[in-house]
Amino acid sequence: MKRVRILVFNAALGVLDYRVPEGMAIEFGSVVIAPLGPRQVLGIVWEPDRLSAQDVPESKLRPLLEVLPVPPLPERLRRLIEWTADYYCTSLSSVARMALGSMAALRGGGTTTEYRLTGQEPARLTPQRAAALDALQGEQASIKELADRASVSEGVLRGMVGAGLLEPVVVDLDRRYPPARPEHAEPTLSEGQQAAADIFVEAVNDRKFAPFLLDGVTGSGKTETYFEAVAEALRLGRQVLVLLPEIALTENFLRRFEHRFGVPPILWHSSLKSSERRRAWRAIVAGEAQVVVGARSALFLPYAELGLIVVDEAHEVSFKQDDGVRYNARDVAVMRAKFEAIPVVLASATPALESMQLAEAGVYRKIDLPARFGGAQLPDIQILDLRQEPPERGKWLAPRLVEEMKARLARGEQSLLFLNRRGYAPLTLCRQCGYRFQCPHCTAWLVEHRFSQRLACHHCGHEVPVPDACPECGTGDCLVACGPGVERIADEVAEVLPEARVALVTSDTMNTAEAVGEFVAKAEGKAIDVIVGTQLVTKGYHFPDLTLVGVVDADLGLEGGDLRAAERTYQQVAQVAGRAGRGEKPGEVLIQTRHPEASVISALAAGDRDAFYAAEIEARRDANAPPFGRWAAIIVSSEDQSEAKAAARAIGGTAPNHPDMLVLGPAPAPLSLLRGRHRFRLLINARRSAELQKTLRDWLEPLQFPRGVRVNIDIDPYSFV
Ligand SMILES: Nc1ncnc2c1ncn2[C@@H]1O[C@H](COP(=O)(O)OP(=O)(O)OP(=O)(O)O)[C@@H](O)[C@H]1O
Numbered sequence: 001m002k003r004v005r006i007l008v009f010n011a012a013l014g015v016l017d018y019r020v021p022e023g024m025a026i027e028f029g030s031v032v033i034a035p036l037g038p039r040q041v042l043g044i045v046w047e048p049d050r051l052s053a054q055d056v057p058e059s060k061l062r063p064l065l066e067v068l069p070v071p072p073l074p075e076r077l078r079r080l081i082e083w084t085a086d087y088y089c090t091s092l093s094s095v096a097r098m099a100l101g102s103m104a105a106l107r108g109g110g111t112t113t114e115y116r117l118t119g120q121e122p123a124r125l126t127p128q129r130a131a132a133l134d135a136l137q138g139e140q141a142s143i144k145e146l147a148d149r150a151s152v153s154e155g156v157l158r159g160m161v162g163a164g165l166l167e168p169v170v171v172d173l174d175r176r177y178p179p180a181r182p183e184h185a186e187p188t189l190s191e192g193q194q195a196a197a198d199i200f201v202e203a204v205n206d207r208k209f210a211p212f213l214l215d216g217v218t219g220s221g222k223t224e225t226y227f228e229a230v231a232e233a234l235r236l237g238r239q240v241l242v243l244l245p246e247i248a249l250t251e252n253f254l255r256r257f258e259h260r261f262g263v264p265p266i267l268w269h270s271s272l273k274s275s276e277r278r279r280a281w282r283a284i285v286a287g288e289a290q291v292v293v294g295a296r297s298a299l300f301l302p303y304a305e306l307g308l309i310v311v312d313e314a315h316e317v318s319f320k321q322d323d324g325v326r327y328n329a330r331d332v333a334v335m336r337a338k339f340e341a342i343p344v345v346l347a348s349a350t351p352a353l354e355s356m357q358l359a360e361a362g363v364y365r366k367i368d369l370p371a372r373f374g375g376a377q378l379p380d381i382q383i384l385d386l387r388q389e390p391p392e393r394g395k396w397l398a399p400r401l402v403e404e405m406k407a408r409l410a411r412g413e414q415s416l417l418f419l420n421r422r423g424y425a426p427l428t429l430c431r432q433c434g435y436r437f438q439c440p441h442c443t444a445w446l447v448e449h450r451f452s453q454r455l456a457c458h459h460c461g462h463e464v465p466v467p468d469a470c471p472e473c474g475t476g477d478c479l480v481a482c483g484p485g486v487e488r489i490a491d492e493v494a495e496v497l498p499e500a501r502v503a504l505v506t507s508d509t510m511n512t513a514e515a516v517g518e519f520v521a522k523a524e525g526k527a528i529d530v531i532v533g534t535q536l537v538t539k540g541y542h543f544p545d546l547t548l549v550g551v552v553d554a555d556l557g558l559e560g561g562d563l564r565a566a567e568r569t570y571q572q573v574a575q576v577a578g579r580a581g582r583g584e585k586p587g588e589v590l591i592q593t594r595h596p597e598a599s600v601i602s603a604l605a606a607g608d609r610d611a612f613y614a615a616e617i618e619a620r621r622d623a624n625a626p627p628f629g630r631w632a633a634i635i636v637s638s639e640d641q642s643e644a645k646a647a648a649r650a651i652g653g654t655a656p657n658h659p660d661m662l663v664l665g666p667a668p669a670p671l672s673l674l675r676g677r678h679r680f681r682l683l684i685n686a687r688r689s690a691e692l693q694k695t696l697r698d699w700l701e702p703l704q705f706p707r708g709v710r711v712n713i714d715i716d717p718y719s720f721v
């Protein structure tokens, strides 16, 4: 191979041809360094007949500089990358980037240096050093990571190395992970679990593409069941990828995995230390990483020999990425399984409508676990009509819910209150002049966090301390919190049940593995009486003494009114309800609502899942919404409002006149300002027959916009703001 086509990591340039210098061994998929002007870029060798590049004469080709010492990206992964870029209308390089770990991992090198405290504690210390000494107890990481963790500069830490307070430790990146043992602790499966497990095990052995929808009620033991397929892959020496929707869930998963297989699985997520990331990536490409558990981003890694993919809590909307490459990890996982010719298991107690429909159509094989494990019953669900039984003024919990919580406390059982709103109050205003605290960068109110005494924007992270006086009229002591967030509910619990031990579970409090571990240990050890949490507590947890679940505001999710509002509400409430009564004692669920007549609420109360799905599917069919028709969004943004508007208009003005496609907009997005950018949206509703992606590309590619304008395409969008 003399002339090669390279996918370079530069979205604007994309594909370039190079010459292979004498003696350099190259294959398709090789990761290389190529010259680009005066700089160097990373690239991947690609099949020239699959990518078009500018025609450059042989004599003008520049030679590649280097091949990196990592295995070439396998062909099946290259095909997946192409498929993903094509389907989501994005650049190949932005997808391919997700396959490569860090530059450091690619460079190889078997070791790296980290630092840790030596244990010396000099009598006199600068305040910064003292703070670092405090913050870094038990930590070991690179200087940069330690500096981040301790909130001091790297210079301070280097000084501490010099002073003998921190010492270097050489970390072996190719150190083996201890092997998982498929026979470590084999459970005795119930008949239904065994039947399901047998099917999965057979599929792992078959080494063919086989998509499954594991539809099992909460507490049916879906995890135990698919663990048998994991065990089989381990026996065959093949790798397994388990995708979880949130890092917060991994802690729980890790413990169960370790219990079953004797060692923890290998983690992959955005907050890994760089040494962990390098070690994991190298083990993954070498085929030594047996089971990888990760968030979305683990999906594109170059596994040497994948044998099984599991997507747990597969209905979760967080599998859809909402910026950058806007892919849905659940859907791409199925495609990856197809390219790898392996089984994929989508597990959920409340499958997404799309998945149900695909199962019905015979595309996915549906495996049911209709009963809870060990004879536990599904909880009794009751509606609490807030119009008939209102809470006291300024309170959010109805008297009946409070009574039930008191009864649980008296019996030594646990309660869980669910409200999907972080912080103390979603809106703060001035009683004097009506001033409302709004984010300067987003169309959003600032949310009060009493814990940290700050007002925060949940979209961009902008934060200000809660002021003493109104910034508008200057009146002191006049700010009122409007509406509840979980912190406020926790306060209310403390008032009505002063002796109860309350745990607040949100992404603000559960932001480290230690915090999650501590929470789980306490809840299991019955050191917590009442859990108040956001959607973070709705799934995955198994606390046998939890017998009451209160849904504080079931109407909240319905307000947005987007396509999936009813489905999402159904899933959240059914999931959180599923935390109740998982042990020997029966569970009860109270759903606070002002709309008991809404079909989703009555379906929940009647436990009539089939009716709910059937009605939703018909509604979607009527609206030509997924899974029948398709949606796409075009989001146009700029820091300059008129520029954004003009660009959106230009797009709207050239909309194709396609019989199978309806273009709505442009219109200002509901979140019309986000991180300082003004946003306009167009929505496209298309029939399946419409070749949506091609039509979009043909439409948008010829258009030119000013530099400050960004045009993003969102295929199968989940967010309509
Ligand atoms: N065969 C089994 N032997 C022993 N324990 C089991 C078995 N099956 C399930 N369990 C236990 O029952 C509990 C519920 O199982 P699991 O959490 O896997 O259910 P799930 O279907 O994933 O539920 P959810 O969707 O609510 O998270 C767990 O504590 C699990 O360890």
Ligand SMILES: [Zn+2]
Pocket (backbone or CB within 6 Å): 439, 440, 441, 442, 444, 457, 458, 459, 460, 461, 462, 675
């Ligand atoms: Zn903001």
